[in-house]
Amino acid sequence: KAGVTQTPRYLIKTRGQQVTLSCSPISGHRSVSWYQQTPGQGLQFLFEYFSETQRNKGNFPGRFSGRQFSNSRSEMNVSTLELGDSALYLCASSPQATNSGNTIYFGEGSWLTVV
Amino acid sequence: AQTVTQSQPEMSVQEAETVTLSCTYDTSESNYYLFWYKQPPSRQMILVIRQEAYKQQNATENRFSVNFQKAAKSFSLKISDSQLGDTAMYFCAFLSGGYQKVTFGIGTKLQVIP
Numbered sequence: 394k395a396g397v398t399q400t401p402r403y404l405i406k407t408r409g410q411q412v413t414l415s416c417s418p419i420s421g422h423r424s425v426s427w428y429q430q431t432p433g434q435g436l437q438f439l440f441e442y443f444s445e446t447q448r449n450k451g452n453f454p455g456r457f458s459g460r461q462f463s464n465s466r467s468e469m470n471v472s473t474l475e476l477g478d479s480a481l482y483l484c485a486s487s488p489q490a491t492n493s494g495n496t497i498y499f500g501e502g503s504w505l506t507v508v
Numbered sequence: 509a510q511t512v513t514q515s516q517p518e519m520s521v522q523e524a525e526t527v528t529l530s531c532t533y534d535t536s537e538s539n540y541y542l543f544w545y546k547q548p549p550s551r552q553m554i555l556v557i558r559q560e561a562y563k564q565q566n567a568t569e570n571r572f573s574v575n576f577q578k579a580a581k582s583f584s585l586k587i588s589d590s591q592l593g594d595t596a597m598y599f600c601a602f603l604s605g606g607y608q609k610v611t612f613g614i615g616t617k618l619q620v621i622p
């Protein structure tokens with residue numbers, strides 16, 4: 394069974410631009426969640442999608458958004474990029490919604506550098 | 509709010525020795541789940557072990573075991589017969605039914621020395 398796949402793996406953007414990251418969950422998984430990892434803040438929850446609906450959102454500005462498609466694939470978008478958005482963005486999937494207690498499985502992440 | 513505390517930023521252990529990583533958490537929930545994830549230099553987060561709070565028996569996975577003390581809200585990870593491949597960041601994580609997200613600790617960097 395293929396794992397969680399994230400694309401692109403590495404990207405460099407300029408301040409003010411926008412970026413879209415993609416995540417394909419494990420086959421059969423319906424929940425996708427996103428995390429931002431930085432050296433100073435650790436892993437911070439961005440949002441979770443289940444059955445195309447956003448179930449929960451972390452404490453991030455409105456520049457961060459996401460969506461989920463009918464095949465459970467998810468995208469997250471960051472608009473008007475700032476230097477502080479440079480981070481590893483991790484996507485995770487689980488069979489059911491996060492609060493069901495299922496283990497979440499992570500992708501390899503997308504490294505975003507904002508210059 | 510749920511909080512997870514890992515008080516050991518860095519640790520080292522000799523190959524083949526045993527090491528214990530500490531984790532404490534704070535919650536008012538009674539039904540929850542605890543996890544240890546490993547993040548090697550490749551940055552892939554890998555599940556090491558999972559514990560369900562309602563189970564009194566400590567979880568084990570080969571060389572990895574936990575000491576789950578529910579009353580003390582403590583969830584430590586013991587790695588036996590440490591191997592070079594165990595070198596990684598280890599994150600303790602908490603999930604409750606009432607909160608729709610996993611809360612992670614800040615991580616412990618473990619170095620296994622040959």
